[in-house]
Amino acid sequence: MAMLKSILFNFLLLFSSPFYLYSQGKVIQNDFFSQEIKLKAKEYKDDIDFYKAQYYFTKKNWDSTLVYSVRQLESNRNSAVTDYCYYFRGFSFKEKKLFKEAVKDFNKISGKFKFYCKVQINLGEIALEQNKFKDALFYFHAVEKPGNYNCNFKKSNAFHNIGLCYLHLGQFDKAETYLFKASELQEIEKDTLLLVGSYMDIANLYYNQFKDSQAIPYFEKAYKLAAKVKSFELKQNATLNMAIVEENRKNLQKALVYRKEYESWRDSLRDQNKVWAVADLEKKFAVKQKQKEIDVLEAENKLKNAERNMFLIVSVLLLLLFGAGIYFYREKSRSNKIILIQKNELNELNHTKDKLFSIVSHDLRSSVSALKRSNSKLLENLENRNFSELDVLLAKNTAITNAAYNLLDNLLNWAILQTAQSYFYIESLHLHSIVEQVQYNYKALLLDKEISFENKVSEEVYILADLDSLKIIIRNLLDNAIKFTPSKGRISLYTDCDIEEDFCHIIIEDSGIGMSPSLQKEILEESFLLSKKHSDDTTGTGLGMQLCKNLISKNNGKLKIKSVENQGTKFIIILPKSKKNG
CATH class of the missing domain: 1.25.40.10 (Tetratricopeptide repeat domain)
Structure with a gap:
């Protein structure tokens, strides 16, 4: 206690x-202190560095406050604002959690400071x-x-x-x-x-x-x-x-x-x-961009002051008015086009979203319903001590559960990607090691279906991609290959980095049921989303494939498909090579 x-x-x-x-x-x-420093800035408006220091201090831009306050202190132009500058610096350091520097500047302030x-x-x-x-x-x-x-x-x-x-x-x-x-x-x-x-x-x-x-x-x-x-x-x-x-x-x-x-x-x-x-x-x-705009405006003002005369002012005003009219007209036209495009895209996204929710809810309900029926049979066989049937039912439960889990995992990753919450870091990756990691998670499933898998990726191959998204891509395509490959089939994953100079082709080949040319074309379409039940254990929403396409595109790559019905499928992922290649 x-x-x-x-x-x-x-x-x-x-x-x-x-x-x-x-x-x-x-x-x-x-x-009251905020009002006081504004009054001080007006009183000593000729001290530009102090004026800027107090301005950025009130705007809570601590880095700029530190820059201009130290400039004012180094100039020694006005001792009346010295304590204010030290206070600005001490407070800025404190807000930046640099306590040692903050204490040093606070201790330089006179005890007579108001x-x-x-x-x-x-x-x-x-x-x-x-x-x-x-x-x-x-x-x-x-x-x-x-x-x-x-x-x-x-x-x-x-x-x-x-x-x-x-x-x-x-x-x-x-x-x-x-x-x-x-x-x-x-x-x-x-x-x-x-x-x-x-x-x-x-x-x-x-x-x-x-x-x-x-x-x-x-x-x-x-x-x-x-x-x-x-x-x-x-x-x-x-x-x-x-x-x-x-x-x-x-x-x-x-x-x-x-x-x-x-x-x-x-x-x-x-x-x-x-x-x-x-x-x-x-x-x-936004603050940095604003500072750049301020610097540009200051440069323009100096130029205008140097060249100012009556004739030039009138000419500039006329040109500005004419230019502003053209600019606003073009901006309005462009804004209208953008709004129309965004409206069409939003309608398409809403349609896709509605269809996605309908598909996912249907497939999840089907999986849960199948799991309930299987569990009922499992209990019956357990009571009757029919142990040979138990193995079959447990394997079926595992397949249904894995399918539902993969669906939910893809849905989560798709949602993160759609809401722009995913973080991408492109780096040089050793492809062979990544394939080995993904393959390890599917060993049990491969053994269960007696499917042979070969990782033929050379250990010298490196590609440029985001690690997490690459694992999701390979995992989904390997999962599809296992799902649509019959028992005692084969799956291999290999590369061909000689076709294109700057890109590497990653090929996932299976001896599965293949697909028709029309289905291949449909899968590669931008808004592909479907729900088809190929057998009792294989269900596809198209969400995983949609996720793969989006992630491949975000990694500056492409996806190709080569397939013949009943003869197998090749999914070809094209991603940039790393300088470590070759």
């Missing part, structure tokens, strides 16, 4: 501290982030003193951080005092997000002292309140706390319910973090 409580204690401290540091940082960006209390807040937050709790207390207590009117900080945040420091230091009485002060203010302010964290820290305070009867009500308060907030992280932490509490109470049924809910919130948080990461990359790209 003591070990569980120790784990809970460290877990809560780990998740509580960063949340409140982040919350205070948001307050700093939107208070907003010196903000410097102390930031130093306290950095010390708390680095687990230097005594240093953090020194700064937070300094801010707590009366007379710090320019800070415009939340007292509840300061009290909570002080309580958190004392909690880490094991001074529980002081921690209790400050955590309760913080929670009381947050209840008045109706700050639900911060209040959830406060309740969890108060519960942790008691729980760490083995005061379970006092701790558990606060865990329950935090859990109930977390249901009202949008933060997946808070929901996850509050639910985990309740799971641990119920485990310690030996109420394993409730603990299991909380554990399942915790895993659900954890998965949601991971998905949210992925979305945020993509959004952050898009934002950075």
Whole structure:
């Protein structure tokens, strides 16, 4: 029990501290200080570097803030803005998690700085982030003193951080005092997000002292309140706390319910973090593009100032008006064409989607129905001790299950590809090793159908492709070859890298049932999707083939088919060679 409580204690401290540091940082960006630096920028508008530094600081572009603030400091043009520039640099480094550099610049700020209390807040937050709790207390207590009117900080945040420091230091009485002060203010302010964290820290305070009867009500308060907030992280932490509490109470049924809910919130948080990461990359790209536009405009303005005269201004205005008219006319025409094309594509996608859902639901239902019937027979034969029939039924169940699993796996990969969530990294790949890996997963199925498989790929062959997508392509085509090849047939996989200079042909050949020319043509069509039942164990939706075509295209390759009915099939994947070839 003591070990569980120790784990809970460290877990809560780990998740509580960063949340409140982040919350205070948001307050700093939107208070009186923001208005003050804008006024300073207007007052010293001739100091271009300072003006740009404050502009990018307010826009939270930390890299540009660092560049222009250091330019201003190196120029030594105006000592009145020196402290502001050091503050810009310290805060930017802090946001970039470069704490050593942040502390160095914050310590260069004069004690006479109008907003010196903000410097102390930031130093306290950095010390708390680095687990230097005594240093953090020194700064937070300094801010707590009366007379710090320019800070415009939340007292509840300061009290909570002080309580958190004392909690880490094991001074529980002081921690209790400050955590309760913080929670009381947050209840008045109706700050639900911060209040959830406060309740969890108060519960942790008691729980760490083995005061379970006092701790558990606060865990329950935090859990109930977390249901009202949008933060997946808070929901996850509050639910985990309740799971641990119920485990310690030996109420394993409730603990299991909380554990399942915790895993659900954890998965949601991971998905949210992925979305945020993509959004952050898009934002950075947009900022860079905007900066390029700004630089171009500045260059154009300088050119206009050098060449400005009355006649040129009138001429330029006329040309601009004429050009703008043509531009907007062309843009409108192009936009209308794009909208029409997108509408047609959307209609086609919707049609494909509806057909896909119909096919997949039908095939899954058929597989499940077949599995139910087979299981019923399995139970009957088990009761009658007909063991010879059991082997046949178990093999059939395995085939049905594998078919349903492959269908679901292809559906997932197809959905990821359609929603542009897949990540591609083209690299040089050793083809022979990859084929060996994929083949290993099908050994049991090959043995069951007594199909011989040969990996004839030379160990010297390297191709340029994305590893995950290449495995999916080979797996689907090999699965199809096994599915449509009768027992005691043969399958071979080999390459021909001499046909084209820059591409390698990867051939999967089987001795299966083959296909007609019309079916080959249909498969290679862009919107190919069908559902045909060739036998009791072979069902095809065309989804796997559609997925293969999309992935091959995304890997800068092509797909070809050579087949004769009842004589076998060759699927030819054409992908770029790597420089390691030959």
